[in-house]
Amino acid sequence: MQIKSKQRVKDHGEVFTQEREVNAMLDLVKNETERIESRFLEPACGNGNFLAPILERKLALVKKKYGPGQAEFERMAFLAISSIYGVELLHDNVEACIERLYNILNDVYAKLYKDKCKDEFRTSIHFVLKRNILQGDALTLKKTDGKEYIIFSEWSLVNGGMIKRRDFQYAELADFDPKKPTLFSLREVSDTGETVFSPMPVKEFPLVHYLSLNYEDAK
Numbered sequence: 001m002q003i004k005s006k007q008r009v010k011d012h013g014e015v016f017t018q019e020r021e022v023n024a025m026l027d028l029v030k031n032e033t034e035r036i037e038s039r040f041l042e043p044a045c046g047n048g049n050f051l052a053p054i055l056e057r058k059l060a061l062v063k064k065k066y067g068p069g070q071a072e073f074e075r076m077a078f079l080a081i082s083s084i085y086g087v088e089l090l091h092d093n094v095e096a097c098i099e100r101l102y103n104i105l106n107d108v109y110a111k112l113y114k115d116k117c118k119d120e121f122r123t124s125i126h127f128v129l130k131r132n133i134l135q136g137d138a139l140t141l142k143k144t145d146g147k148e149y150i151i152f153s154e155w156s157l158v159n160g161g162m163i164k165r166r167d168f169q170y171a172e173l174a175d176f177d178p179k180k181p182t183l184f185s186l187r188e189v190s191d192t193g194e195t196v197f198s199p200m201p202v203k204e205f206p207l208v209h210y211l212s213l214n215y216e217d218a219k
Helices: 006-012 019-027 051-066 070-082 091-116 119-132 170-174
Strands: 040-042 084-088 133-135 151-158 162-169 185-189 195-199
Touching (some): 051 070, 051 084, 051 091, 119 133, 162 170
Parallel strands (some): 084 133
Antiparallel strands (some): 151 162
């Protein structure tokens, strides 16, 4: 384990898992780490020791399959990074994690396309990370003020390059049973004909192109 300071360990129990242990744990779910759209949530993400290698594995696949075409790479890279989520108690770690993940993607992007890189794509990626890596307490499922519940965004790639965003309350997702209805669930029918329930979003947004993510509530 690694630490920043003894005081942070004392105050927050903050320790960082070393790279060897991280990769050994990720290898246990290797197939999922190499599936572009698979979602990962780290409830105490620190500065990204788990999320960073997950993104690296996803991007290696994106680069291999879609690198020759910039637009297709951008869409698949967006899908890869938008499926990674984290909650972290300390603000400096949140900011460090966001920048770490952004730089991992941007380094691959810049090496592939050099002067053809699009600032709009970089802006969209940074926007998504600001919505996916959040400061809060994963035990209470609330923001650090202890009042508001954590809200995560789901990003779905539809109609080519269009993005559908839906926001969900983390507390509803954390203890959700698809076979049991709640006050905030939607009744649906599965592919096998069974009645199932899906979490109800707290907000839905209109379709927008992946190069044009610029919602007013970016905070």
